[in-house]
Amino acid sequence: MNQTITSRLQTEFIARFGNEPIVIASPGRINLIGEHTDYNNGFVMPAAIDKKIYCAMAKNGTSDQCTINSLSLNDSFSFKLDAIERNESTNWINYIIGVVAIIRKEHKLDAGFDILIDSDLPLGAGLSSSAALENAIAFGLNRMFKLAIPKEKLIYISQEAEHTYALVECGIMDQYSSAFGKEDHLLMLDCQSISSEDIPAIFEPYELWLLNTNVSHNLAESEYNIRRQECRAAIQLINEKFKTIDSFRDLTIEDIPNLEKILPEILFKRVSYVIEENERVVKAATALKDNDLVTFGKMLYEAHEGQQNKYEVSCRELDFLVDYSREVSEVLGSRMMGGGFGGCTINLIHKDIAESYVNDIATAYEKEFQIALTPLKVNIDKGTYILD
Structure with a gap:
């Protein structure tokens, strides 16, 4: 927890609004391996991290007037509870009003409120700042209005807000890992059963570093939704020409030769990537349990190759960082992380050379x-x- 931020947030909230707020800390997430598998009912391996979005909130004495201020974005907006509409110009607003609107479908929010937001979580870096913000709002409203909504349902409220207001058809991984993260543990999450196994995050003498490309190509959100459409199209063809399935989770490595015969090249690349990525997640989990970091690192490199060449969601900047790392033996693994077309690579780097390596790769x-x-x-x- 960043005590500097929480202290400033509470002080600033009282100065602006005159009420004592509740404060919610909601973390971003990394995903060690298992990209674009969550919405295909596959396996992923995320974890909550020590970079968070912080929200202070309190009722304000009105019946329906709500004010939202972001210190980190230096932006604000207001709305009335009985007149919530999707914002067409500023997308970060939609994560908030989406959660409010969806909660109001089934629960009474009988007072207006003020929210003040701050963050040490980088935006647009593939760390799921949107899920962190959605969860913060959902958890805060739940406490403030004494709604008693179970945590397991709150994450689906957050996901629905992203689908219907931010218009991104995300899976459940981001909201789940931000809500259910466990200190010093990874989550081996089964996105079909929505259940997870805690895996100790033991990387010594290696460290996890994110390298943010600071690029976010315009393709990111549109191509994400296109990949989902391609997956749905592939499922339809597989059901028509091969066998009945509900998702790619019903397919195995042994099915790949038959799939290549019946699917167009693009759809075959998407399907085979997901099948192989699910296998990699399982192997990666076994490697971590066995403290086999070399095999785990190999899985990261193989995952990137799949994202680059089969799912086609990488970009020149991400590929450059991964290729650079291959020449350094003290880096056990590297891959792009997140939806793609920018954001971060995740890297497993020996602690003795981590800072010098980061400086060298930044220069290059x-x-x-x-x-x-x-x-x-x-x-x-x-x-x-x-x-x-």
């Missing part, structure tokens, strides 16, 4: 792209909680 990256690289060492932390 800036020389290649004239863009500054932002490194971030991350630690595994607990999920969304309310400060007492």
Whole structure:
């Protein structure tokens, strides 16, 4: 927890609004391996991290007037509870009003409220800042209005807000890992049963570093939704020409030769990537349990190759960082993380050379792209909680 931020947030909230707020800390997440598998009912391996969005909120004495202020974005907006509409110009607003609107479908919010937001979580870096914000709002409203909504349902409220207001058809991984994260543990999450196994995050003497490309190509959200459409199209063809399935989770490595015969090339690449990525997640979990970091690192590199060449969601900047790492033996693994077309790579780097490596790769990256690289060492932390 960033005590500097929480202290400033509470002080600033009281100064602006005159009420004592509750404060919610909601973490971003990393995903060690298992990309684009969550919405295909597959396996993923996320973890909550020590970078968070913080929300202070309190009722304001009105019947329906709500005011939202973001210190980190230096932006604000207001709305009435009985006149919630999707914002067409500023998308971060939709994550908030979406959660409010969906909660109001089944629960009474009988008073207006004020929210003040701050963050040390980088935006647009593939760390699921949107899920962190959605969870913070959902958890805060749940406490403030004494709604008694179970945590298991709150994450689906957050997901629905992203689908219907931010218009991104995300799976459940981001909201789940932000809410259910456990300190010093990864979550081996089965997105079909929505259940997880805690895996100790033991990487010593290696460290987890994110390298933020600081690029976010315009393709990111549109191509994400296109990949989902391609997956649905592939399922339809498989049902028509091969066998009945509900999702790619019903397919195995042994099915790949038959799938290649019946699917167009693009759809075959998407399906075979997901099948292989699910296998990699399982192998990666076994490797971590066996403290086999070399095999785990190999899985990261193989995952990136699949994202680059089969799912086609990487970009030149991400590929450059991964290729650079292959020449350094003290880096056991690297891959792009997140939806793609920018954001971060996740890297497993020996602690003895981590800082010098980060400096060297940042220099090479800036020389290649004239863009500054932002490194971030991350630690595994607990999920969304309310400060007492």
